[in-house]
Each structure stands twice: as C-alpha cells, then as structure tokens.
Amino acid sequence: MENYNKLVERISKISKLTAEEIERKVEAKKAKLSGLISKEGAAQIVAAEMGINLDMERLKLSEIFQGMKRANVVGKIIDVLSIREYNKNGRAGKVANLRIADDSGNARVVLWDTNHIGLIEQGKIKKGDVVELVNANVRNGELHLSSFSDIKISSEQIDAVVSEKVFETGKLKDAKVGQNVRIRAIIVQAFEPRYFEVCPECKKRALEGECKTHGKVEPLKRALLNIVLDDGTSTIRSVLFGENINKLGFTDEEIFSLEKFAEKRGYLLGEERIFYGNMRNNALYNTMEFNIDNLEGIDIDALIKEIEVKV
Numbered sequence: 594m595e596n597y598n599k600l601v602e603r604i605s606k607i608s609k610l611t612a613e614e615i616e617r618k619v620e621a622k623k624a625k626l627s628g629l630i631s632k633e634g635a636a637q638i639v640a641a642e643m644g645i646n647l648d649m650e651r652l653k654l655s656e657i658f659q660g661m662k663r664a665n666v667v668g669k670i671i672d673v674l675s676i677r678e679y680n681k682n683g684r685a686g687k688v689a690n691l692r693i694a695d696d697s698g699n700a701r702v703v704l705w706d707t708n709h710i711g712l713i714e715q716g717k718i719k720k721g722d723v724v725e726l727v728n729a730n731v732r733n734g735e736l737h738l739s740s741f742s743d744i745k746i747s748s749e750q751i752d753a754v755v756s757e758k759v760f761e762t763g764k765l766k767d768a769k770v771g772q773n774v775r776i777r778a779i780i781v782q783a784f785e786p787r788y789f790e791v792c793p794e795c796k797k798r799a800l801e802g803e804c805k806t807h808g809k810v811e812p813l814k815r816a817l818l819n820i821v822l823d824d825g826t827s828t829i830r831s832v833l834f835g836e837n838i839n840k841l842g843f844t845d846e847e848i849f850s851l852e853k854f855a856e857k858r859g860y861l862l863g864e865e866r867i868f869y870g871n872m873r874n875n876a877l878y879n880t881m882e883f884n885i886d887n888l889e890g891i892d893i894d895a896l897i898k899e900i901e902v903k904v
C-alpha cells in the first residue's frame with residue numbers, strides 16, 4: 594500500500610492532476626484488465642500512457658521505495674560509514690557505505706563499483722558534499738549503486754537536512770521490507786538470548802577474539818534477543834540488541850545468564866511497547882524481520898491525546 598500511495602503522489606505531482614483523479618484512472622485501468630494486475634502495476638501503466646517517465650524523475654529520499662531499479666536522487670553526504678573488503682562465495686571486492694540526506698529524509702547508500710569507491714578513497718567525494726545518484730537500486734530502504742549507476746558531485750545546495758531516522762507509524766499487515774516503522778505491539782513469544790563478540794575499537798563482529806581490521810583483540814560480549822510481536826493486524830519475528838533488552842526490564846546479569854533469563858522470560862509475554870525499527874529481509878529464511886532500533890513504554894496521556902485529536 595505504501596508503494597502505491599507514493600506512486601500516486603508522484604504521478605499527481607508530475608501530471609498536476611489530483612490524487613483522486615489518478616486513482617480513478619488506476620481503478621479504470623485495473624477494471625479494463627479484469628483486475629489481473631496490481632494497483633501499483635496499473636499506476637505504472639497510467640503514468641506511461643500520460644507520457645510520464647517515472648524512471649527519469651528525480652525523487653526525494655522520502656519517496657524511494659522497495660524494488661525501484663533506476664532511482665535518481667540528490668542528497669548531502671552526512672556520514673561516510675565504512676569502506677571494507679569482502680570475500681564471499683569466491684567473489685572478492687570492496688563495498689562502501691554512506692548516508693545521504695535531503696529535506697525529506699535520509700538513506701544509506703551502498704557503493705559496489707570500484708570506480709565509485711575510488712572517488713571516496715581519493716577524497717574527491719566526501720562528507721558534506723552534495724551528490725547526485727543516478728540509476729540506483731532500492732533494496733531494504735538502501736540505495737545500491739552498481740557499475741550501471743553513477744555518483745557525482747552536484748552543484749545544488751542543500752541546507753536543511755533531516756539527519757535523524759524517520760519512522761512512519763504503521764500496522765504490521767502493511768509493513769514492507771525497507772520501511773522504518775513505529776509500531777505499538779505486544780510481545781507474544783520470546784526466545785533465549787544469543788551471544789556474540791565484538792571488537793572493542795570498531796564494534797564490529799569479532800570471531801574467536803579476532804577483528805578483521807584490528808587483529809587480536811579482547812572482545813566485548815554482546816547479546817541479541819528474538820521476540821515475536823503482534824499488533825492486532827499481524828505478527829512478526831523481531832530482533833533487538835543490548836540496551837534495548839535492558840529497556841524491557843532485564844539487567845545485564847539476567848541477560849548474560851540463560852538460567853536467570855529463563856526465570857524472568859515469562860514476564861515478557863503480554864508486555865506492550867512502542868517499537869521503532871527497520872523491516873528487513875531475512876535472507877536465510879526469505880521472510881520479513883523487524884530489526885528494533887529503539888523502544889519505549891506506552892504513555893497513556895499521549896495516547897489519550899492522540900485519540901482525542903482523531904475524535
């Protein structure tokens with residue numbers, strides 16, 4: 594649904610027709626094709642028939658959506674996160690991560706092309722620069738640049754940027770991979786915590802006391818917890834880490850002892866919170882999973898206000 598609404602909004606903006614008019618055209622197109630097409634598909638056809646090339650249109654970062662193959666955006670680099678080497682399934686190369694922002698939101702950019710990565714390494718593209726991305730693929734809410742894509746310095750100026758993550762209040766049944774969402778939900782299942790070790794310097798995974806960047810280190814112990822959330826519309830397997838487990842009422846001692854954790858686990862079931870996080874594709878199971886960034890208790894006063902406003 595999210596994709597469809599964004600699509601209608603974009604077509605409306607470019608065509609200067611109202612969203613209602615676009616939706617009427619989409620419904621008519623769907624009916625004509627005996628309903629054998631999704632609303633999104635019908636909207637794409639409607640756009641094409643009006644001579645609108647959605648691929649060429651520049652998007653705001655809040656308008657990108659999962660599965661786009663040729664997204665064009667302009668944003669300011671607010672962070673160069675990492676450049677690292679990988680060697681997976683016999684393929685070796687480099688991958689770089691940036692975060693760009695505009696006045697509507699922000700997104701992670703993943704560079705896979707050595708020429709693009711070279712621009713970062715040589716300092717030709719750096720934090721604070723405004724860049725134009727051409728032909729980016731959108732996956733998990735990230736903009737991926739391959740050798741068919743381009744990144745270049747833009748002459749545009751962007752002053753006000755949204756650098757905090759933007760969360761949309763949503764329902765689980767409508768959630769899509771890549772979305773940052775805020776969901777009010779109840780914990781209906783909790784598994785045992787799992788433990789792993791990270792490098793004390795870069796906080797990345799350390800396997801058997803060894804960091805890929807920093808070599809032999811005295812690793813820090815970390816915990817992750819899988820839970821299942823239910824918001825009344827659907828359920829989702831979710832994962833949370835470290836201090837977010839503390840926020841559910843567990844001390845570090847209780848988190849790092851399976852016995853102590855088990856004694857208290859039952860207390861979690863039925864607990865209601867507001868969860869903030871990102872919907873990701875779990876590649877192993879090919880299912881959607883909720884990666885929790887933050888959580889907070891239910892503020893009854895604020896909820897009542899929200900309801901009053903709606904009434």
Ligand SMILES: [Zn+2]
Nearest residue numbers: 792795804807
């Ligand atoms: Zn390290």
